[in-house]
Amino acid sequence: MLENAMAAPVTGERSSPVAPVRRGASWRRGGAGRAPRKPAGRLRGVAVPLGLMGVDVLALALGLVCAAPAGTAPGAREWTVLMMALVVPLNAAGGLYRVRLFSGPLHGVARLAGSGLLTAAVALAPGWGVSDPRWAWEVLVAGGVFTGAAVCGRWVFHRVSRPGEGRATLVVGGGRHAGRLVATLLAHPEYRLRPVGVVSERRAGVPGVPVLGRPAGLADILRLHPVHTVIVAGVGRAARESARVARASGCEVLFAPEPGDALTQIVPLGEHVRSFPLVRMRPLPQARPTWPLKRALDCVVAVTGLVLGLPVLIVCALALRREVGPRVLFRQERVGLDGRPVQVLKLRTYEPEDAREAAVRWSIAGDSRIGPAGRLMRRLSLDELPQFWNVLRGEMSVVGPRPERPYFVERFSAMVPGYDLRHRVPAGITGWAQVHGLRGDTSIEDRVRFDNHYIDDWSLRGDLKIMARTVWCMLRSGGA
Numbered sequence: 281m282l283e284n285a286m287a288a289p290v291t292g293e294r295s296s297p298v299a300p301v302r303r304g305a306s307w308r309r310g311g312a313g314r315a316p317r318k319p320a321g322r323l324r325g326v327a328v329p330l331g332l333m334g335v336d337v338l339a340l341a342l343g344l345v346c347a348a349p350a351g352t353a354p355g356a357r358e359w360t361v362l363m364m365a366l367v368v369p370l371n372a373a374g375g376l377y378r379v380r381l382f383s384g385p386l387h388g389v390a391r392l393a394g395s396g397l398l399t400a401a402v403a404l405a406p407g408w409g410v411s412d413p414r415w416a417w418e419v420l421v422a423g424g425v426f427t428g429a430a431v432c433g434r435w436v437f438h439r440v441s442r443p444g445e446g447r448a449t450l451v452v453g454g455g456r457h458a459g460r461l462v463a464t465l466l467a468h469p470e471y472r473l474r475p476v477g478v479v480s481e482r483r484a485g486v487p488g489v490p491v492l493g494r495p496a497g498l499a500d501i502l503r504l505h506p507v508h509t510v511i512v513a514g515v516g517r518a519a520r521e522s523a524r525v526a527r528a529s530g531c532e533v534l535f536a537p538e539p540g541d542a543l544t545q546i547v548p549l550g551e552h553v554r555s556f557p558l559v560r561m562r563p564l565p566q567a568r569p570t571w572p573l574k575r576a577l578d579c580v581v582a583v584t585g586l587v588l589g590l591p592v593l594i595v596c597a598l599a600l601r602r603e604v605g606p607r608v609l610f611r612q613e614r615v616g617l618d619g620r621p622v623q624v625l626k627l628r629t630y631e632p633e634d635a636r637e638a639a640v641r642w643s644i645a646g647d648s649r650i651g652p653a654g655r656l657m658r659r660l661s662l663d664e665l666p667q668f669w670n671v672l673r674g675e676m677s678v679v680g681p682r683p684e685r686p687y688f689v690e691r692f693s694a695m696v697p698g699y700d701l702r703h704r705v706p707a708g709i710t711g712w713a714q715v716h717g718l719r720g721d722t723s724i725e726d727r728v729r730f731d732n733h734y735i736d737d738w739s740l741r742g743d744l745k746i747m748a749r750t751v752w753c754m755l756r757s758g759g760a
Contacts, residue, residue: 329377329569335433336368336426343426347418367426370398392427446474447532448506452495452522453513454480457538461513462486464554471553473509477501479522495522502529511536511558523561528704533561565705565738573740574677581678581747582671589665596627596653596662603651604628609666614683616707619700622675622683625666629654660754667709679743680708681731682719696724702731705738712742715749 376391446469451462463486465475477492492501495518510526511534512519527533536558551558565571600608608628616622629650657663670676681702692699713730
């Protein structure tokens with residue numbers, strides 16, 4: 281088992297210095313050592329929803345202004361404003377603020393009208409609001425003007441916000457399906473997906489669109505050509521690998537399954553190009569609009585943790601000084617984002633024999649050199665408190681995969697599939713694996729699965745959940 285391999289005696293190891301981890305993202309196959317391009321779509325992912333929300337707010341204001349001359353019952357104005365304010369949350373729940381490939385002038389009319397009718401039904405229900413017929417007229421006028429203004433405003437917004445010549449698009453895949461998709465994109469520029477090339481095992485392409493290479497060289501192709509969107513025609517293993525490479529390069533990725541494919545039956549599509557179904561691949565966490573909020577949350581939590589934890593740190597330092605000597609705070613090299621080394625701060629709960637033992641010994645559970653105070657701190661994870669300083673410096677995050685020493689990163693990357701994918705995001709003080717009890721001498725395969733699930737499914741709400749569970753684990757004296 282993997283755990284037995286990690287527990288191999290140190291004396292049998294070579295005495296040369298531990299080889300450092302390669303700089304650059306080993307998880308970015310075909311592109312190690314190069315900086316990823318700026319993630320595509322983050323600004324658009326924020327600007328479009330905010331712009332559509334602004335259109336609705338202006339339409340609401342216009343509706344309220346137009347409804348005023350209709351006659352206002354006593355107390356009705358406040359109720360009308362309150363009811364109309366429900367429209368924006370209803371539109372958000374209905375997906376009207378999502379970024380879409382193409383939105384025609386009539387897109388969303390049914391949902392806009394539905395949210396307006398639902399608001400009117402709630403407002404005019406018996407026992408609600410103001411029992412005066414003039415209020416019913418005011419609500420109807422405000423709702424009608426809002427719907428018309430919102431539809432017109434959205435049409436203008438989409439006309440203004442569309443890129444002029446379309447987003448440079450690369451189609452990956454061969455055969456008739458990919459060829460028809462490219463021909464459709466060329467014939468319908470209103471989708472703003474401009475084919476600049478095809479990546480295929482076949483040399484024959486579509487007239488006017490060159491074949492830039494084979495899927496095996498996709499990373500190099502994306503590095504040499506300015507591509508915004510990659511459409512993968514197909515859903516097989518090779519297609520998934522191409523999508524992974526494209527996403528790691530910072531591109532927007534869309535799957536185009538063939539008609540009748542099982543994927544079209546189990547995944548909500550939501551997008552199409554002239555009846556070609558499209559499935560949008562979730563971008564890496566760093567490319568999502570809410571990712572900058574993670575850094576803001578990290579700073580708030582780190583400052584709070586350092587201020588509130590200072591008395592605890594002082595007590596721990598005094599206790600450890602009696603057990604291990606004056607050097608109670610030390611730095612240890614770990615591997616963080618993109619495989620880069622991070623000097624992690626920790627409280628020293630025991631004194632290793634030499635630097636080699638500190639670098640290659642896996643577990644010290646049960647070591648007689650750990651005193652009572654050190655054992656308690658390790659169980660409660662109090663020895664990790666100084667890492668809030670690493671978080672404040674931007675070297676780590678509060679939540680993320682736990683960083684490991686370079687020696688073990690090299691071993692685990694060679695032995696456990698997907699281990700190096702953990703380095704797609706900054707390392708954390710706590711993580712999804714830790715709050716499920718996967719800390720210390722536990723299964724590396726399980727940790728990898730939990731960590732990669734956290735990255736693929738990242739959300740700010742998930743980070744808050746993990747923080748809360750970490751505090752709960754510490755209060756239960758189990759550590760996290």
